[in-house]
Amino acid sequence: MSKKIAVLPGDGIGVEIVDQAVKVLECLKKDFGLNVEMEHALVGGSAYDDSGSPLPEATLNLAKEADAVLLGAVGGYKWESLDIAVRPEKGLLGLRSELELFANLRPAILYPQLAHASTLKEEVVSGLDIMIVRELTGGIYFGQPRGIRTLENNEKQGFNTLIYKESEVERIAHVAFETAMKRDKRLCSIDKANVLECTELWREVMIRVAQQYPEVELSHMYVDNAAMQLVRAPKQFDVMVTNNMFGDILSDCAAMLTGSIGMLPSASMDKNQKGMYEPIHGSAPDIAGQDMANPLATILSVAMMLRYSLGAEELAVKIENAVDTVLNQNLRTADIYTEGDVKVGTSAMGDAVVSALKA
Ligand code: IPM
Ligand code: MG
Numbered sequence: 001m002s003k004k005i006a007v008l009p010g011d012g013i014g015v016e017i018v019d020q021a022v023k024v025l026e027c028l029k030k031d032f033g034l035n036v037e038m039e040h041a042l043v044g045g046s047a048y049d050d051s052g053s054p055l056p057e058a059t060l061n062l063a064k065e066a067d068a069v070l071l072g073a074v075g076g077y078k079w080e081s082l083d084i085a086v087r088p089e090k091g092l093l094g095l096r097s098e099l100e101l102f103a104n105l106r107p108a109i110l111y112p113q114l115a116h117a118s119t120l121k122e123e124v125v126s127g128l129d130i131m132i133v134r135e136l137t138g139g140i141y142f143g144q145p146r147g148i149r150t151l152e153n154n155e156k157q158g159f160n161t162l163i164y165k166e167s168e169v170e171r172i173a174h175v176a177f178e179t180a181m182k183r184d185k186r187l188c189s190i191d192k193a194n195v196l197e198c199t200e201l202w203r204e205v206m207i208r209v210a211q212q213y214p215e216v217e218l219s220h221m222y223v224d225n226a227a228m229q230l231v232r233a234p235k236q237f238d239v240m241v242t243n244n245m246f247g248d249i250l251s252d253c254a255a256m257l258t259g260s261i262g263m264l265p266s267a268s269m270d271k272n273q274k275g276m277y278e279p280i281h282g283s284a285p286d287i288a289g290q291d292m293a294n295p296l297a298t299i300l301s302v303a304m305m306l307r308y309s310l311g312a313e314e315l316a317v318k319i320e321n322a323v324d325t326v327l328n329q330n331l332r333t334a335d336i337y338t339e340g341d342v343k344v345g346t347s348a349m350g351d352a353v354v355s356a357l358k359a
Helices: 014-032 045-051 057-065 088-098 112-117 166-181 197-210 223-232 244-257 296-308 313-328 346-358
Strands: 003-010 036-040 068-073 103-109 129-135 147-150 156-159 186-191 217-222 239-242 265-269 275-279
Touching (some): 003 014, 003 045, 014 296, 057 088, 068 296, 103 166, 129 166, 129 244, 166 197, 186 197, 186 223, 223 239, 265 296, 275 296, 296 346
Parallel strands (some): 003 036, 003 068
Antiparallel strands (some): 103 129, 103 265, 147 156
16 A cells, blocks of 8 residues: 655745655656655645645644655745744644654764865764754643743743653653664763753653663763763764753754755654654755755655655665765755865756666
8 A cells, every 4th residue: 555745845945855855756656666645735834825824734634644744844034023823833843743743863974975064173073973862742842831921010021831741751762762772872861950850850761761771871961061062072972862942952063063954854753653754954045946955855854754654774775875876976055065066956966866766
């Protein structure tokens, strides 16, 4: 039976990069026997423009019935002044929470071909291979109460709540330990247990769950130090696990170590291996529609989808090898271009990956 992929391009460069990922999927269907059907829907600002909601019911239903979701990016200048409840970002957050995608896997891998593109010294980043496991449906992003209230003296006060139940920490801990078991068996849990009770509990639960994974070496680090260590000596990390907000910040930081945020895919998983797959970067409205964006993160997100949700490891590897091939051909979009490379646009990069798949 064929599997169903919900394709949600979103806003800005989301549209053009997802087009390239769809080309790759079409090629896998036609030439490699992949049995999937794709159905497109709107999310984010484009959905708001169309229907007044960043996550229309039809989109949510499609995402729910699909076996996997491919997402481009959401947001843009155009929608920045909207009420927070209908901002494009709410479309993304709504999908994460409605689909219970609590486990966000964000690899930061340095392609040797791009070592010189990093802003850090080559010896600091060469060989880098980190996996950040970010809790995605809890913490301060979703905690209640939240809002902006007016005090008696008429001054306004903004507030959010950092909150985690033991069960929420436990389930992300298991994902992180399982991930570490498949890698170098080292897990670093990031918290701020010296100041925040919520993360003190986080640490306690991590230590408890660790007893079920005696082979994994668990360590702990405060988030401020982790940020510093990521730029000082990033290769000390194998798997990092952290809460929603710390993970948001640290994963951008880790992404930049690799030279370009345009290269990194991500997976957001529920407890049944259903997932939403998206590039780590955003909608980049400044370069949208100019055939400039790097589609490789989205194409690599398809590889993660094949591996984790569609049970097609072989095809995942094929995509990863094809990306490796185009990098070896020195093809570069503007974000990873340095002198002497062959500069290509979004669409040409997509075509090159398809050719490499077929070769
Ligand atoms: C991310 C993004 C989102 C987040 C935004 C777009 C809501 O920054 O996926 O990292 O904060 O989680
Ligand atoms: Mg982010």
